[in-house]
Amino acid sequence: MIYPVPSTRSRNTRPRRHTAAVQEEPVTTTLAGREAVSAAKLISFINHEVQTRPECTNVKVRSGAWDLDPRADECNWSPTSLVVHVNGTVTPAAFEELRKVIARARERFDVVAPEAYLL
Numbered sequence: 001m002i003y004p005v006p007s008t009r010s011r012n013t014r015p016r017r018h019t020a021a022v023q024e025e026p027v028t029t030t031l032a033g034r035e036a037v038s039a040a041k042l043i044s045f046i047n048h049e050v051q052t053r054p055e056c057t058n059v060k061v062r063s064g065a066w067d068l069d070p071r072a073d074e075c076n077w078s079p080t081s082l083v084v085h086v087n088g089t090v091t092p093a094a095f096e097e098l099r100k101v102i103a104r105a106r107e108r109f110d111v112v113a114p115e116a117y118l119l
Contacts, residue, residue: 034075034110039063042109046082049101055094058087068113075106 028036037045043063050056064083068076079102 028112034108036112037109039066039081039111042077042105042111043082045109046101046105049104050098053094053097053101055091056097059090059094059098060085060087061098066111068111075110077106077111079106081111 062083066081
């Protein structure tokens with residue numbers, strides 16, 4: 001008599017699909033050791049970090065006019081380059097959390113000048 005071999009896959013899981021490997025962009029660092037990113041990536045990082053905080057669910061940051069000042073010892077962008085949009089009322093705690101997120105981003109990132117600035 002032949003007995004069926006039990007399946008190693010549970011009935012509740014589907015087979016995994018094979019996907020192509022995602023190539024990540026190479027990380028470029030500045031003289032100060034910060035990661036060089038585009039303005040869009042910086043805004044995306046800030047908004048992601050802000051949305052993880054319960055006080056800031058109605059706060060969104062958008063890009064403003066970038067006045068890049070490349071210095072080796074400091075971040076090359078200013079918080080005044082950001083435009084904060086608020087939906088409803090915001091508590092002082094929300095602005096404090098936003099300030100912390102921006103300070104962390106300034107420690108971590110420098111903005112790469114768009115090609116228009118390089119012409």
